[in-house]
Amino acid sequence: MPRAERAAGTQSLCLLRDSARAPTVQGAREETRMSMQKQETTQSWSGLGVGTDRKSFLAAVSAQLPDFEAERAAEAVFCGLSELLSDGLMRQLREQLPEDLRGMLDACPRHQREGGKVDRDDFYLQVANHLNAEPENVRLVLHGVFAALRAQLTEQEAGKVEGQLPRWLQGTWAAAKLGIDRPS
Template sequence: MSIQKQERTTSWTGLGVGTDRKSFLDAISSQIPDYEADRAAEAVFCTLSERLSASWVAHLREQLPPDIRDAFRVCHRHRGEAPVKLDRDDFYLRVANHLNAEPENVRLVLHGVFSALHAQLPDAEAKKLEQQLPAWLQGTWAAARLHVDRPY
């Protein structure tokens, strides 16, 4: 009788995904292959950092593995500015402009980045972050957490 050895991983989820920058970006690429993963992450993180308070951005960065933290920094174009109450259209437009993408594709980009981000966060932190998001963004965040099919 053979005994299989179960390997331990250092990922938050225990699934072995998202433990470093490369696997994080690979997770994004698998969701949104038509976009450069690092640019998609930067666009989403930059826009989130505009929407969230500086203390929440710092708190969220601390939840991430060290080599991903740099990806979630306040965008160089927006440093020093107070968070803005962006409505849905403005939020989507800012992500689209950051990526030079069509605004109708932004929800797909958000889903891909959020899905990879969920693999980095403990469930309790993901739920806390959801409460910081506007209602119109909470659904996309929750769908990515629940691995609902990505939007098309």
């Protein structure tokens, strides 16, 4: 094969390889469409006035917990969290929420703790009593409210919350982010 033909063949082979890597207009449109869909379904709170409101937060809780009243479930979990998290972190958490949702964090006065720490059984019983539910259903409620709450927080704030939660509750907090291990 003459040298010129080999060079032309190599050149066309390179063009074929490069065109296989080059994005097509249709491919770019598809990526843009998928990105836009992801943005539409991602609900996050930036602290800059862009996020969900009380109604959509409660709808997210209700979608996770159809057998419970969403507002009562959220209040019960927020009351429980107020027993576990520091005052400073509760203030930061409150600031991460949309304005019309912040009152739910203030609705529950802190209970006087004897000995300072809330153990797992007391925590579950407190949330169950607030909801008028069975203690064995509390993990499901926690998971549902945590999933909706995490969607409102920045990753940094979510990490702070996880860091202050007791070990026995950190797994539920982490699972709610990933949408896995939803208790039945």
